[in-house]
Amino acid sequence: MKIAFATQDQERVDAHFGWAKSIVVYDVTAQGHSFVKSFEFGDKLEEDGDEDKLAPKLEAIKDCAILYVAAIGGSGAARVVAMKIHPIKVPAPEAIAEILAKLQVVLQGTPPPWLRKALAKDSEASFAFEE
Numbered sequence: 001m002k003i004a005f006a007t008q009d010q011e012r013v014d015a016h017f018g019w020a021k022s023i024v025v026y027d028v029t030a031q032g033h034s035f036v037k038s039f040e041f042g043d044k045l046e047e048d049g050d051e052d053k054l055a056p057k058l059e060a061i062k063d064c065a066i067l068y069v070a071a072i073g074g075s076g077a078a079r080v081v082a083m084k085i086h087p088i089k090v091p092a093p094e095a096i097a098e099i100l101a102k103l104q105v106v107l108q109g110t111p112p113p114w115l116r117k118a119l120a121k122d123s124e125a126s127f128a129f130e131e
Contacts, residue, residue: 001119003028004061005096006069014093017072023060026100030107033100061085065118068099086118
């Protein structure tokens with residue numbers, strides 16, 4: 001499953017979704033994780049009520065099941081949830097590598113219901129239709 005992280009330094013979850021300089025995406029399984037892509041956002045990042053600046057970020061995370069952020073505004077959170085992506089706020093900056101390691105351990109056991117639902121997002125696209 002793909003996981004997105006809002007970050008200023010590409011090492012830690014330390015950014016508000018709307019103000020993040022970068023969003024990095026990893027693919028995580030019970031066996032490990034791999035880097036997928038980094039999206040850079042350089043223009044206006046400050047809080048200004050401009051909802052249009054969220055569009056490229058929402059596009060960047062469209063394939064993800066989970067989004068880790070330091071903070072996220074109400075309308076941003078609503079738009080993320082509408083895309084069936086589970087936003088998670090971290091209480092203090094946390095290393096992306098540590099979060100990936102924790103997720104991997106959880107996936108090796110019995111994931112909680114919210115995580116099973118996020119995992120199901122990945123398998124939604126694979127339907128086998130019979131005639």
